Amino acid sequence: MNNIRELSKDESSGMTIIVKTISRLVLSFILLFGFYIILYGHITPGGGFAGGVILSISYVLLMLAFGSKVALAKLSNFWASMLDNLGALAFIVIGFLGLTGGYFMTNFIWHGHPGQLISAGIIPLCNIAIAIKVSAALYAIFIGLSIYGRIVTEEEK
Amino acid sequence: MNALFHVLMLFMLIGAAVAIETKNMLSSVIAAGAVGFGVSLMFLFLGAPDIAITQVIVEVLSLIILIRATTFADNRAIERKMDSFSTVTGLIFIGFxxxxxxxAFQDLTPxxxxxxxxxxxxxxxxxxETGAVNAVSGIILDYRAYDTLGxxxxxxxxxxxxxxxxxxRGKKDIEAEDTEEFGILEQEQL
Amino acid sequence: MGGTSSLYIMNMALMGMGIYALIAKRHIIKKIIGVVIMEYAINLFLILLGYKTDGIAPIQDSSINAAQLAVRAVDPLPQALVLTSIVIGLGTLALMAAQAIKLYEKYKTFDMSEINRLRG
Structure with missing residues (x-):
């Protein structure tokens, strides 16, 4: 944790101090809004796809403002791809658990009262799984574009 | 409401024309982003708040990706003579x-x-049946969850x-050099 | 021309612009922008088809019951299909950008006809 704090104070990497200060203020709110969109997906507009993209955008902002070292110290390339796989796996496992209720992807949990936060059976769980999958995948591809996609110029060679 | 749709649609058409015809690549990408935000406003007024939210956010991220792909190269437009063959091909496909x-329009509902x-x-x-109040969530994760899995x-x-x-490069080359640069590549091999 | 509306025709014009950019432009990023514009046009067309005049969003809040919702709401089915297609569009866009970056790295140009000429 200390390491991240030191890295984020490094003046040489990332953008200017103005961008860093603003994104420090804004980042937590972006994350919070993402969680809201995911968890309330079955009640209000939103859901796993939109919320997942919001979560990935918060990490992309971290990467753009503070440089790739800070973002990768928070969530490394390995863990991003791992979370991507785990999200997809969780979605499939929920689908197979539906076999207990009859067929693939049955809504087998008690539905509750419509309109409450804990209701709708597997829908919030699926939303969370999809959000993990989408956010990790898009963050991983941004890592790929900004690190692997670096053009090697003639001088560097 | 109908007039609003027409105005937005016109805005998107102009944005698309700018995005396709302008010489500077950066302004082209940003004009395409303007079209995307127009689409998301359109979604909002068409009674689809779910996809309006998604479209706005996806638009932000795709703008970042496109700018990333554009700016590292030299940004000069490719100076060119009019290539008549590809223009004609394009027009033929638009004719199709x-x-x-x-x-298809003959069978559509108004x-x-x-x-x-x-x-x-x-x-x-x-x-x-699903317990979800939001019908779109109910459809993508209950009625048609198999589709979503796909x-x-x-x-x-x-x-x-x-x-x-x-x-x-392959893994062996990465091992040989610059493993320490980002500190993640070693971790990837564990 | 039974159900033609001017909005449908304008939408087709947007789609046509995308096809034109995809085929006639030489710059790879312009081609990608053409694909993106086509994607917008298709998504928007599906949503336009499901619009009901003065319809409300398909969310059943406490002020309305299911039978009223079925009469008054817009069509939720195209929305559900478009929602996933938008996110997948982002994934394919990233794939196309990756390919463009690779092509630039190899040929040092974004010009498609130049790349065709250099290939041999």
């Missing part, structure tokens, strides 16, 4: 599109009066292939 559109045979069943049943796998595959394409 117009023919297909004229043929604007503002959707058919909604299955949807009426979904709308009246969502709250009882879409998740498509996303997974596209990300995977992008990684395969972007990887510059």
């Amino acid at each position: 599109l117009v023919m297909a559109a004229v043929w 604007f503002g009066e959707p058919l909604m045979r299955v949807s009426r069943r979904y709308l009246s049943g969502t709250a009882v 879409e998740a796998i498509v996303l997974f595959t596209s990300i995977l292939s992008a990684f395969v394409i972007l990887r510059r």
Whole structure:
């Protein structure tokens, strides 16, 4: 944790101090809004796809403002791809658990009262799984574009 | 409401024309982003807040990706003579599109009066059968969850292939040099 | 021309612009922008088809019951299909950008006809 704090104070990497200060203020709110969109997906507009993209955008902002070292110290390339796989796996496992209720992807949990936060059976769980999958995948591809996609110029060679 | 739709649509058409014809690549990308935000406003007024949210956010991220792909190269427009062959080919394909559109528009319902045979069943049943108040959530994760699983796998595959394409060297070369540069590549091999 | 509305025709014009950019432009990023514009046009067309005049969003809040919702709401089915297609569009866009970056790295140009000429 200390390491991240030191890295984020490094003046040489990332953008200017103005961008860093603003994104420090804004980042937590972006994350919070993402969680809201995911968890309330079955009640209000939103859901796993939109919320997942919001979560990935918060990490992309971290990467753009503070440089790739800070973002990768928070969530490394390995863990991003791992979370991507785990999200997809969780979605499939929920689908197979539906076999207990009859067929693939049955809504087998008690539905509750419509309109409450804990209701709708597997829908919030699926939303969370999809959000993990989408956010990790898009963050991983941004890592790929900004690190692997670096053009090697003639001088560097 | 109808006038608003026409104004937005006109804005998007102008934005698309700018995006296609302008010489500077950066302004071209940003004009395409303007079209995307126009689409998201359109979604909002068409009664689809779910996809309006998604479109706004996806637009932000795709702008970042496109700018990333554009700016590292020298940004000069490719100076060119008019390539008549490809222009003619493009116009021929647009002709095909117009023919297909004229043929298809004959069977469409008028604007503002959707058919909604299955949807009426979904709308009246969502709250009882799935417990979700938001009908769109109920459809993508209960009635048609199998479809969503397929879409998740498509996303997974596209990300995977992008990684395969972007990887510059094999693992052994990476071991040999610049492992310490980002500190993540060693971790990847564990 | 039974159900033609001017909005549908304008939408087709947007789609036509995308096809034109995809085929006639030489710059790879312009081609990608053409694909993106086509994607917008298709998504928007599906949503336009499901619009009901003065319809409300398909969310059943406490002020409305299921039977009223089925009469008054817009069509939720195209929305559900478009929602996933938008996110997948982002994935394919990233794939296309990756390919463009790779092509630039190899040929040092974004010009498609130049790349065709250099290939041999």
